[in-house]
Amino acid sequence: xxxxxxxxxxxxxxxxxxxxxxxxxxxxxxxxxxxxxxxxxxxxxxxxxxxxxxxxxxxxxxxxxxxxxxxxxxxxxxxxxxxxxxxxxxxxxxxxxxxxxxxxxxxxxxxxxxxxxxxxxxxxxxxxxxxxxxxxxxxxxxxxxxxxxxxxxxxxxxxxxxxxxxx
Numbered sequence: 542x543x544x545x546x547x548x549x550x551x552x553x554x555x556x557x558x559x560x561x562x563x564x565x566x567x568x569x570x571x572x573x574x575x576x577x578x579x580x581x582x583x584x585x586x587x588x589x590x591x592x593x594x595x596x597x598x599x600x601x602x603x604x605x606x607x608x609x610x611x612x613x614x615x616x617x618x619x620x621x622x623x624x625x626x627x628x629x630x631x632x633x634x635x636x637x638x639x640x641x642x643x644x645x646x647x648x649x650x651x652x653x654x655x656x657x658x659x660x661x662x663x664x665x666x667x668x669x670x671x672x673x674x675x676x677x678x679x680x681x682x683x684x685x686x687x688x689x690x691x692x693x694x695x696x697x698x699x700x701x702x703x704x705x706x707x708x
Contacts, residue, residue, distance in 0.1 A: 567588050567684035567687030571691030588644035594641070596677035598622040648677055
């Protein structure tokens with residue numbers, strides 16, 4: 542039921558402000574991280590951290606081009622920034638490395654594969670804007686709401702399973 546609500550909101554009233562698929566990624570991340578309060582905080586922190594690290598990588602690649610290296614330059618930037626997704630695993634809030642990776646991957650995927658608007662402007666040109674068109678802002682909002690939907694669905698499932706239990 543909550544999946545339908547999320548899809549309706551993301552594809553309807555919140556269209557353009559959230560991405561339905563990014564919310565579902567965070568929702569799944571919440572469940573594979575333990576589906577409790579700790580999982581919620583780790584999912585949100587990890588997804589946000591990953592999105593920010595991806596944003597830094599994209600900024601470097603776009604703003605500091607090194608044409609002589611061709612595709613080796615973005616590969617180096619990705620390699621270095623991905624290192625930062627893993628090295629923080631000893632920090633409790635960032636200890637769920639997959640959450641960090643999901644935020645990174647979703648942000649890069651959106652930025653690289655979302656087409657330009659009618660004015661010819663795409664996510665890579667919006668990296669420094671303070672708007673929902675900025676990939677990091679859009680992905681963070683989508684993933685935080687998705688994680689919260691995961692939390693609510695876990696709580697609702699707990700209530701429903703208790704009420705369905707024989708007396």
